[in-house]
Amino acid sequence: MIMTPSQIEARRRERALKTKQVAGQAYLWLLLVVLYAPILLIIVFSFTKSKVFGNWTGFTIQLYENLFTGYDRTAQVRVDPNLYRAIVFTFLIALIAAVCSTILGTLAAIGIFNMRQKSRRAIQLLNSIPMINPDILTGISLFLLFVFLGITRGMVTVCIAHVVFCTPYVVLSVLPRLSKMNPNIYEAALDLGATPFQALRKVLIPELRPGMISGFILALTLSIDDFGVTFFTKGSGGLETLSTFIYADARKGGLTPELRPLFSLIFLVILVLLVVMNIRSARQEKHT
Amino acid sequence: MKQLTEITLSRRTWAWPYVLFLVLFVVLPLLLIIYYAFTNGQGDFTLYNFIRFFHTTEAVNTLIYSLAIALITTIICLLLGYPAAYIMATAEFKTPAVMALLFILPMWINFLLRTIATVELFNMFGLPLGEGALLFGMCYDYLPFMIYPIYNTLQKMDRSLIEAAEDLGANKREVFTKIILPLSVPGIYSGIVMVFMPTVSTFAIAELLTHNKITLFGSLIQRSFGEGGIAMWNYGAALSLIMLIIIALTSFFDQGDKDDAQKGGLV
Numbered sequence: 001m002i003m004t005p006s007q008i009e010a011r012r013r014e015r016a017l018k019t020k021q022v023a024g025q026a027y028l029w030l031l032l033v034v035l036y037a038p039i040l041l042i043i044v045f046s047f048t049k050s051k052v053f054g055n056w057t058g059f060t061i062q063l064y065e066n067l068f069t070g071y072d073r074t075a076q077v078r079v080d081p082n083l084y085r086a087i088v089f090t091f092l093i094a095l096i097a098a099v100c101s102t103i104l105g106t107l108a109a110i111g112i113f114n115m116r117q118k119s120r121r122a123i124q125l126l127n128s129i130p131m132i133n134p135d136i137l138t139g140i141s142l143f144l145l146f147v148f149l150g151i152t153r154g155m156v157t158v159c160i161a162h163v164v165f166c167t168p169y170v171v172l173s174v175l176p177r178l179s180k181m182n183p184n185i186y187e188a189a190l191d192l193g194a195t196p197f198q199a200l201r202k203v204l205i206p207e208l209r210p211g212m213i214s215g216f217i218l219a220l221t222l223s224i225d226d227f228g229v230t231f232f233t234k235g236s237g238g239l240e241t242l243s244t245f246i247y248a249d250a251r252k253g254g255l256t257p258e259l260r261p262l263f264s265l266i267f268l269v270i271l272v273l274l275v276v277m278n279i280r281s282a283r284q285e286k287h288t
Numbered sequence: 289m290k291q292l293t294e295i296t297l298s299r300r301t302w303a304w305p306y307v308l309f310l311v312l313f314v315v316l317p318l319l320l321i322i323y324y325a326f327t328n329g330q331g332d333f334t335l336y337n338f339i340r341f342f343h344t345t346e347a348v349n350t351l352i353y354s355l356a357i358a359l360i361t362t363i364i365c366l367l368l369g370y371p372a373a374y375i376m377a378t379a380e381f382k383t384p385a386v387m388a389l390l391f392i393l394p395m396w397i398n399f400l401l402r403t404i405a406t407v408e409l410f411n412m413f414g415l416p417l418g419e420g421a422l423l424f425g426m427c428y429d430y431l432p433f434m435i436y437p438i439y440n441t442l443q444k445m446d447r448s449l450i451e452a453a454e455d456l457g458a459n460k461r462e463v464f465t466k467i468i469l470p471l472s473v474p475g476i477y478s479g480i481v482m483v484f485m486p487t488v489s490t491f492a493i494a495e496l497l498t499h500n501k502i503t504l505f506g507s508l509i510q511r512s513f514g515e516g517g518i519a520m521w522n523y524g525a526a527l528s529l530i531m532l533i534i535i536a537l538t539s540f541f542d543q544g545d546k547d548d549a550q551k552g553g554l555v
Contacts (some may be wrong), residue, residue, distance in 0.1 A: 024375035028387065031372055035394050035428065038405035042397075045408075047504045054408040074367045104306050111303025123303060126310050129318075134489035136506050140513060140528050141317030144521070148320055164313045167306065186299075227400060227492060232513065245399045250496055255404060263401055274389055 007201025039267060046260035049074070053255050064261045079258050087262070093155070093230075094223035094239060097162035102216045104163065106208060112171065113178040125170075130165045135228025138165055143232040147288035153235025161233040162223045169222065170215030177211035321532065324525030338527035347508060351530070355504035360490035361426040362434075365483045366476065368427070369434035373475075374468075376435075377442035388439060391432050399429055403496050405501030416497050425497040426487050433486075434479040442468070481541050488538075489531060505531065 045053060049062040066072045070079050112123050130138060142161050146153050185207075189199040205212070227243035234244060249255050328334045341347050376387050393401065406425050410417055445468070453463050491506030509531065512524030 021379055022370075024379050028372055031431075032390055035391070035431070036430070038402050039394055039397055039407055041405045041409060042401065053404070056409055097415055098485055104309065107302045108306030109303075110299050111301060114299040115303065123307060123310075126307070126314065129310075129314050132485070132535065134485055134531075134535060136489050136491055137321075137532055137535065138510060138526060140509065141321050142313065143513065144320040144525065145313070145317040147521075149465065150479070160313060163309075167309075171306075221396065225395070225398065229511075231492075243398060243400055245502065246398060246404070247492055250400065250404055259401065263397055267397055271393065274393065278386060278389065 042260055043264045043267065047283040049257065051254060051257050053257070053260070063257055067258045067261045076230035080256050082240060082245060083256055083258060083262075086240045087132075088244050089155075089239060090224055090241040093158055093162060094220050096159050097166050097223045098216050098219040100159070101163045101166035101170050101219045102212055105167040105215060106174050106205075106212055108167070109174035109178060109208075109211075110204065113175060129170045131168045133165075135165070135226065136232075139229040139232030142229070146233065152237075153233055154237050154239055156241065157233045157235065158230055158241075161229045162219075162226065163228060165226070167221050168213070169218045173215035173218065174211040176206055177208045181207045210242045292381055318532070321525050321528050324522050325529040326526075328522055337523050340523060341526060341530070347527075350503055350508050353502075355534075357422065357426070357504065358484050361423060361487045362480055362484045364423065365415065365426050365431050365434040366479065369431055369479065370438055370472075373435045373438035373442055377439050377445075381549065388436075391435055395432055400492060401493035402520070403429065403493050407497060407499075418501060419498075421497045422494055422502055425493060426490070429493065430483045430487060433482040435493045437482065438472055438475040441472050445471050476542050481538055484538055485535055488534060 041054075045056070047059050047061060048056050049060050050057040062072075062074065066079050070081070070084065071077075072079060073127065095148055107128075108123075112120055115123070133141075138161070142157070143153075146157050151157060186199055186203050189203045190196065194202065209273065225243070226241075227247065230241050230244055231247070234240070240248065246255070249259075252286075324334055325337055326335070330338060372391075376391075403425055406428060407417065407421070410421050410424075415421065449471070450463055451465055453467050458466065489506050490504060491510045494502055494504040495507060505527070509524055509527045512520045512527060
């Protein structure tokens, strides 16, 4: 078969495009390999029981067993009970902070949306401060506040601090939903005899739910991942979250080996969640 | 009574609790940093804290060094991240969203633990824990923050502009330098800010990555609040104020749209 010059040209172009795509993909995968190497290392070394991270002493699921039973059978010692307290506090604080900031942020977003341009801008500027502020400055400024006011630092101060840096993200997740919704339906509900509270519950919240959910999840993640702010607001009463626990552990020299299986499992859970979420959203897209 | 209903009806007032909260827990604490920075342990006005900083060569050097490290990290992240974001936004993937997610996924693992794992990685390959490890670790931690905003702006870009440029005779390079690059500038700015700010202020990562061999400005601040009592707090507050000024100056860079809730890069 003889090809016309234009066909040859098209072929050549197609091939060039393909090599380019392959090269691009290869670059992305290379970055991902580097990005995931430390995580893979954690997972691999969760299957060996060596106390020292990076030291392979044979395959075993002993650390997983230790993590779940809280007892190291071979060494006949308990797994550091502070680890479990840290796990509980991490998730408890994250949950409290996420719930509080979702409520506070949603109400604030509704208020901001109905404000006049000038005050709206002023509050949005104020709202962006905690997002711009690095964690060390948020932490230190709150530390000084609590010291200045004579408030003992502990669980409450950590929760307040987390609400400080979570709420702006909730506000920003909810605001776009407000501009998308029909502004009249809330008034319509009031005209039809609903109290403001009923109108909020039956009209506004269902409309805003997607924004609230993404704000809530974002708040959870930010809170769980936080180290800097917690470090300065937790006080010296022995309150630790996973972040501060790991930091204290690393400074002492040895990392509690059970952290390896713990984070391998967390990674697995998140991976599964994301895959499920993605499949679901892909399906929804197909249906619409 | 009528006024009361008006207050509950006008939804403007719903933001008041949050405004009060912001004033109490954001504005007041920042003012306290300024207050502590300009006073001594007894609460008297003084400039001593700043004089002390500028007379301690070591402290000033640490600040300059931290700025340099943050700048280099930001540049490396931009050089590595822009092509990645560009490829992700333009290539015909079957699942572009999955690719973007893969880059964010590591952020869900506690960053201190990831940093420690990076240290182990360096140990395994017999690499020294110095500046190289510090830069690698910082880039590793903050690269997703560069990729995501750039990816977002590139994805929102109006594709017809590219086609129009091509139809009008622009070649590939011209399309990139005259259309794509200028349009992605807001994303680049946000990326720079989102990488520079945390790297310039970080305090735990440097310690872990270099086994305390390198001190960054953030660690200097942290130490003044750890030991030495109240007199050090005032000094620490002065250092914090310097950091605050650096952050404020950097934030002017960010021209990306502020309503973008996806900034944190999640759902």
